[in-house]
Amino acid sequence: MLATVHELDSGLRIGLRLTRPSDAPRVRAFLERLSPETRLRRFFMAMPDIDERTVSHFTFYNPRERIVVAATAPLAGVEEVIGLADIALVDTGVAELGIVVDDEHQESGVGGALIEAVCSLAAAHGATHVRAELLDHNRPMIRLLERLGRTVQTMEDGHVLAYTRLPLRAERRAA
Numbered sequence: 001m002l003a004t005v006h007e008l009d010s011g012l013r014i015g016l017r018l019t020r021p022s023d024a025p026r027v028r029a030f031l032e033r034l035s036p037e038t039r040l041r042r043f044f045m046a047m048p049d050i051d052e053r054t055v056s057h058f059t060f061y062n063p064r065e066r067i068v069v070a071a072t073a074p075l076a077g078v079e080e081v082i083g084l085a086d087i088a089l090v091d092t093g094v095a096e097l098g099i100v101v102d103d104e105h106q107e108s109g110v111g112g113a114l115i116e117a118v119c120s121l122a123a124a125h126g127a128t129h130v131r132a133e134l135l136d137h138n139r140p141m142i143r144l145l146e147r148l149g150r151t152v153q154t155m156e157d158g159h160v161l162a163y164t165r166l167p168l169r170a171e172r173r174a175a
């Protein structure tokens with residue numbers, strides 16, 4: 001699924017690949033393009049400035065512990081990041097997921113493609129469930145998780161925690 005071009009139902013053609021340290025300028029440009037609302041939904045704070053730590057979070061990681069997948073597309077003829085999904089194995093079988101798509105490309109299927117890619121990598125590393133922390137009323141994210149597998153939601157400290165059971169690899173092949 002990675003390193004190939006995907007044509008989404010919307011007609012948008014995207015690449016999906018693991019990020020690397022040399023993506024730092026592209027990741028920074030992507031994060032700086034996000035609207036305040038989208039930043040808030042992903043990071044739970046307004047985050048007016050993007051600091052180096054946030055950029056490094058998406059470009060430097062130990063792939064045994066954490067994986068970051070970028071969706072890319074040509075913008076003005078240059079390959080740019082249009083979405084990022086990161087997943088970390090936190091407890092036995094449970095992986096913590098974060099995902100964000102830039103405002104211009106939301107509702108085009110990018111989130112669906114990203115979540116599929118990152119969750120199948122997590123499943124290959126032993127994850128059976130994913131957990132995502134959400135602000136309330138995050139309909140698109142709940143839709144993405146429900147499409148992936150059975151999802152339950154709980155409230156903790158004013159945030160919604162969603163747990164989704166990943167399809168077993170055999171179920172995935174049969175689907």
Ligand SMILES: CC(C)(COP(=O)(O)OP(=O)(O)OC[C@H]1O[C@@H](n2cnc3c(N)ncnc32)[C@H](O)[C@@H]1OP(=O)(O)O)[C@@H](O)C(=O)NCCC(=O)NCCS
Pocket residue numbers: 037038039041042097098099100101102105106107108109110111112113132133134135138139140141143144147
């Ligand atoms: C959540 C998010 C990643 C979804 O990405 P996306 O590229 O828009 O997702 P898709 O286009 O694949 O759509 C996913 C589903 O949500 C639905 N959807 C998308 N935007 C919607 C909206 N504004 N209102 C209602 N439903 C919406 C789509 O119709 C689709 O549902 P379907 O399967 O029934 O057709 C994106 O909205 C985003 O970046 N949000 C801000 C960050 C965030 O909330 N992250 C989650 C917490 S980590």
